[in-house]
Amino acid sequence: MLEMQNEDKVYGNIAYACTTLQCERGLGNKTAMRWIDAHGGKTDFTFNDLDRESNRFANALDSLGVTKGDIFFTFLPKTPEQFFAFLGILKAQVICGTLFSNFGEEALLDRLGDSGAAGIVTRKGLFKKIMRIRGKLPKLKYIILIDGDGEPERGVFGYKDLTAAARDEYEVQPTTADTPSVLQYTSGSTGKPKGVLHCHGSLQGQMGTARDVLGLRHDDIYWCTADQGWITGTSYGIIGPWSLGITQIHYGGGFDAQAWVDLLAREHVTVWYSAPTALRMLMRSDETIFTSADLSELRSIHSVGEPLNPEVIAWSRRVMNRDIYDTWFQTETGAIMICNRPGMEIFPGSMGKPATGIEPAIVADDGTILKDGEQGNLCIKIGWPSMFSTYLNNESAYASKFKNGYYYTGDTARRDANGYYWFMGRSDDVINTAGHLISPFEIESALLEIDEIAESGVIGAPDELLYEKVVAFVHLHEGVVPTKDLELKIRLHVSNKASSIATPQEIIFCDGIPKNKSGKIMRRVLRARYSGADIGDTSTLEI
Amino acid sequence: MSTMETLNQVFCVVFDDDDIQITPETTANDIDGWDSLSHINLIVAVEGKFGIRFQHGEILTFRNVGDLIRSIEAKL
Numbered sequence: 059m060l061e062m063q064n065e066d067k068v069y070g071n072i073a074y075a076c077t078t079l080q081c082e083r084g085l086g087n088k089t090a091m092r093w094i095d096a097h098g099g100k101t102d103f104t105f106n107d108l109d110r111e112s113n114r115f116a117n118a119l120d121s122l123g124v125t126k127g128d129i130f131f132t133f134l135p136k137t138p139e140q141f142f143a144f145l146g147i148l149k150a151q152v153i154c155g156t157l158f159s160n161f162g163e164e165a166l167l168d169r170l171g172d173s174g175a176a177g178i179v180t181r182k183g184l185f186k187k188i189m190r191i192r193g194k195l196p197k198l199k200y201i202i203l204i205d206g207d208g209e210p211e212r213g214v215f216g217y218k219d220l221t222a223a224a225r226d227e228y229e230v231q232p233t234t235a236d237t238p239s240v241l242q243y244t245s246g247s248t249g250k251p252k253g254v255l256h257c258h259g260s261l262q263g264q265m266g267t268a269r270d271v272l273g274l275r276h277d278d279i280y281w282c283t284a285d286q287g288w289i290t291g292t293s294y295g296i297i298g299p300w301s302l303g304i305t306q307i308h309y310g311g312g313f314d315a316q317a318w319v320d321l322l323a324r325e326h327v328t329v330w331y332s333a334p335t336a337l338r339m340l341m342r343s344d345e346t347i348f349t350s351a352d353l354s355e356l357r358s359i360h361s362v363g364e365p366l367n368p369e370v371i372a373w374s375r376r377v378m379n380r381d382i383y384d385t386w387f388q389t390e391t392g393a394i395m396i397c398n399r400p401g402m403e404i405f406p407g408s409m410g411k412p413a414t415g416i417e418p419a420i421v422a423d424d425g426t427i428l429k430d431g432e433q434g435n436l437c438i439k440i441g442w443p444s445m446f447s448t449y450l451n452n453e454s455a456y457a458s459k460f461k462n463g464y465y466y467t468g469d470t471a472r473r474d475a476n477g478y479y480w481f482m483g484r485s486d487d488v489i490n491t492a493g494h495l496i497s498p499f500e501i502e503s504a505l506l507e508i509d510e511i512a513e514s515g516v517i518g519a520p521d522e523l524l525y526e527k528v529v530a531f532v533h534l535h536e537g538v539v540p541t542k543d544l545e546l547k548i549r550l551h552v553s554n555k556a557s558s559i560a561t562p563q564e565i566i567f568c569d570g571i572p573k574n575k576s577g578k579i580m581r582r583v584l585r586a587r588y589s590g591a592d593i594g595d596t597s598t599l600e601i
Numbered sequence: 602m603s604t605m606e607t608l609n610q611v612f613c614v615v616f617d618d619d620d621i622q623i624t625p626e627t628t629a630n631d632i633d634g635w636d637s638l639s640h641i642n643l644i645v646a647v648e649g650k651f652g653i654r655f656q657h658g659e660i661l662t663f664r665n666v667g668d669l670i671r672s673i674e675a676k677l
Contacts, residue, residue, distance in 0.1 A: 096628075096630030096631075097630070135633070159633065160633075160634050160636060160639070162617075183633040186618065186620075310630070311630050312629050312635075312636060312637075313636075313637060339637075543649060545645075546642070546645050546649055549641075549642050549645065550614065550615060550642055550646070553638070553639055553642055554616075558636050558638040558639040558642075559638055561638055561642065563641075
């Protein structure tokens with residue numbers, strides 16, 4: 059491994075490996091990031107630039123009094139400052155939490171409140187959401203605005219002023235593998251989102267899989283479309299590729315089929331990592347967008363987020379003359395666990411085979427390891443380098459994920475006789491929409507804040523584009539009449555309080571929500587009601 | 602109130618931001634939170650506010666606020 063060549067100086071710090079180490083390897087003048095803004099403007103940042111800018115941010119944190127073990131978040135759409143801040147935070151051995159920029163204030167409050175965050179880097183347009191909840195966040199001392207002026211008396215600081223005053227050299231302190239690094243929240247089927255904490259030792263898994271699964275080589279131009287609010291955006295949009303000295307494209311615009319394909323062609327992208335929903339949206343676009351583009355340098359396409367349906371692979375083979383390599387991992391696993399990769403035979407719809415050193419198993423509920431062909435809990439033998447170290451402030455939830463030396467992923471799967479794994483579904487009620495795991499509980503909680511709603515139950519239902527869509531069953535208070543205006547009010551409330559990805563795509567007004575005798579929402583009954591399937595055993599049903 | 606002014610009000614409600622000032626050139630890249638999912642919220646809100654209906658294929662052709670306004674005014 060690269061950092062082991064220089065272990066007396068490097069200490070295994072993720073940000074050091076992504077910046078300073080690359081400069082020491084002689085790559086200081088190599089482009090680390092080609093930044094393309096939403097209007098097509100380009101700026102190249104070398105590894106020297108990345109090193110200096112992250113050093114400045116680390117020094118700025120020091121000057122504020124932020125110290126090792128504190129938690130500092132980024133809450134930004136893709137911007138160069140997001141990458142500088144992320145790396146600077148890790149250099150200072152502060153824990154970096156990353157937030158999806160479309161989170162609403164309730165989602166922010168859950169995450170910033172639970173973590174006791176000391177600070178956050180954001181921009182003016184998103185600052186308003188934070189100010190609405192700041193009174194409930196007594197530990198949040200520092201807000202850094204990348205596009206605004208500071209008001210230090212209010213704990214608000216201007217990024218430009220702060221970093222301009224900071225030195226561009228920074229001495230990273232010895233960083234052990236178990237030093238906390240990245241924090242991202244993930245949804246469960248009950249309770250609030252849980253803070254998945256990773257350590258600097260995860261670098262080994264992220265670097266190894268970026269090299270061995272994505273197949274990154276020194277001369278590659280690599281584009282990962284994931285948002286840095288999610289694990290793919292940090293593990294494979296920052297850590298994996300830059301720890302290998304790879305040039306990355308980062309694009310500040312949203313999804314646009316023509317713009318994306320133009321970017322792939324114009325920037326000579328060689329390795330592309332995206333998500334099934336985006337690929338399905340591309341599949342719906344005019345084929346001439348692809349057939350008229352020169353994609354001859356695109357060596358491989360990889361996908362992650364939700365199962366890649368065979369139709370997408372068939373489309374890619376026909377239109378782009380290439381396979382798409384589906385990969386599987388979770389926030390908790392930190393790096394790719396099961397994958398298809400170049401050189402492997404692809405069986406469309408399969409998750410692929412274990413990444414190097416990963417030992418999955420299909421396990422029955424009683425702990426028995428199941429045979430090939432049998433469906434059960436998808437588990438991973440513990441001990442992989444990028445394994446999460448805890449759920450922040452929730453040790454019991456963390457402990458509940460492990461049994462008999464295995465991590466229980468919450469997914470169900472089977473393995474075939476050739477050793478390929480096949481995703482079968484979730485073993486809980488978590489909804490996977492557009493590659494994001496959403497807690498029905500979070501959406502139900504947001505729905506109950508609406509005056510007209512008495513109770514609600516939320517499920518995921520199959521969707522051709524999103525894989526699953528959010529469906530909300532809503533029981534209104536007596537005398538309230540369902541209207542189009544109320545539907546819109548519900549959609550906007552969830553979108554702005556939780557996030558756009560949590561917005562119900564379908565709202566079903568009903569006379570009551572099925573619950574068991576202890577008051578738990580019977581989502582399996584709602585799913586059956588939605589699909590028209592047999593409701594099954596209703597002996598425990600309250601209504 | 603002009604179509605632009607009414608539409609601006611809709612944007613402020615949909616994206617929960619009273620400071621939004623749209624122009625014909627405004628695109629999704631200019632407004633925080635305007636992604637493909639919140640775009641559906643916007644379309645539903647515009648349809649309700651103006652009492653119109655968009656065709657599915659039509660929605661995909663809007664490249665900026667100007668395109669949206671032209672489509673709204675053609676239906677009024």
